[in-house]
Amino acid sequence: MSAPDTLALVGAGKMGSALLGGWLAAGVEPGRIAVHDPAPSESLRALAAEKGFALNPPHAAAEAVVLAVKPQALDAVAAGIASLFGRDTFLLSIIAGKTVDNLSARLPVSAILRAMPNTPAAVGRGVTGVFANPATSSDQRAKAQFLLSGVGGVEWVEREALIDAVTAISGSGPAYVFYLVEALAEAGRRLGLPADLALRLARATVEGSGELLHRQPEISAEILRKNVTSPGGTTQAALDVLMAPDGLAELMARAAEAARKRAEDLSG
Numbered sequence: 001m002s003a004p005d006t007l008a009l010v011g012a013g014k015m016g017s018a019l020l021g022g023w024l025a026a027g028v029e030p031g032r033i034a035v036h037d038p039a040p041s042e043s044l045r046a047l048a049a050e051k052g053f054a055l056n057p058p059h060a061a062a063e064a065v066v067l068a069v070k071p072q073a074l075d076a077v078a079a080g081i082a083s084l085f086g087r088d089t090f091l092l093s094i095i096a097g098k099t100v101d102n103l104s105a106r107l108p109v110s111a112i113l114r115a116m117p118n119t120p121a122a123v124g125r126g127v128t129g130v131f132a133n134p135a136t137s138s139d140q141r142a143k144a145q146f147l148l149s150g151v152g153g154v155e156w157v158e159r160e161a162l163i164d165a166v167t168a169i170s171g172s173g174p175a176y177v178f179y180l181v182e183a184l185a186e187a188g189r190r191l192g193l194p195a196d197l198a199l200r201l202a203r204a205t206v207e208g209s210g211e212l213l214h215r216q217p218e219i220s221a222e223i224l225r226k227n228v229t230s231p232g233g234t235t236q237a238a239l240d241v242l243m244a245p246d247g248l249a250e251l252m253a254r255a256a257e258a259a260r261k262r263a264e265d266l267s268g
């Protein structure tokens with residue numbers, strides 16, 4: 001697996017910067033990378049000075065263009081980046097909702113991959129779902145795999161519509177987990193714990209539980225749950241509430257469907 005010869009990143013905010021960090025960590029030569037962002041952060045400027053990648057150079061056609069701007073910015077951005085595309089360029093878009101048809105209607109490119117990473121990418125522990133349209137070559141798919149694996153695991157999907165489902169589960173998923181920390185802390189506060197202690201307990205519980213999952217990939221979440229749950233004990237009492245027919249599984253399914261639907265709505 002190898003990096004594209006030349007690489008243009010359009011949009012270096014939270015997710016674009018995380019990808020860029022992954023490429024640099026994976027040993028991509030900074031001289032091959034051009035980053036385009038009209039509002040670069042201080043840390044991005046400092047990184048460009050330290051590593052030597054080009055920040056907002058004149059446009060030149062690249063082998064790969066990675067698009068990491070907000071969906072609402074796509075029309076304005078697309079109007080200004082046509083010159084990044086040459087005959088053999090492929091596009092890797094991480095924009096939520098925007099379909100291959102949306103992208104090919106706005107940009108002079110036919111080989112298009114849609115990827116959906118998540119914010120743990122910033123520490124190399126993300127997971128990305130990716131779809132490649134039929135116009136991509138196996139070499140381009142391998143190069144996309146290389147670019148995405150710099151920030152964590154990569155999972156391919158065969159149908160484009162499944163990218164919206166990936167968005168609803170792992171793309172948005174970190175927010176659900178962080179909200180779980182907030183909700184658990186709030187429950188602790190209601191039980192009489194000082195707010196700061198409740199937050200420390202909730203946060204450490206999610207961190208530690210995530211670490212157990214990470215370090216013991218052969219043990220299922222179900223078994224890890226059962227290991228906490230003494231018959232007739234405290235955990236079972238709580239799970240009876242969470243696992244009721246109108247409990248967390250139902251609520252999570254409704255939340256994920258709302259996210260999937262929103263991704264569909266953003267496609268226009």
Ligand SMILES: NC(=O)c1ccc[n+]([C@@H]2O[C@H](COP(=O)([O-])OP(=O)(O)OC[C@H]3O[C@@H](n4cnc5c(N)ncnc54)[C@H](O)[C@@H]3O)[C@@H](O)[C@H]2O)c1
Nearest residue numbers: 011012013014015036037039068069070071077095096117
């Ligand atoms: N944040 C997430 O959890 C996440 C996860 C997966 C995918 N995404 C997708 O990634 C994309 C970026 O999200 P983000 O959270 O990094 O947003 P962000 O706001 O942090 O970054 C967007 C960047 O685009 C830049 N930008 C605006 N106009 C531009 C232009 N004309 N040319 C180049 N750059 C321009 C902005 O200056 C900013 O740095 C979105 O489409 C989102 O759907 C985000």
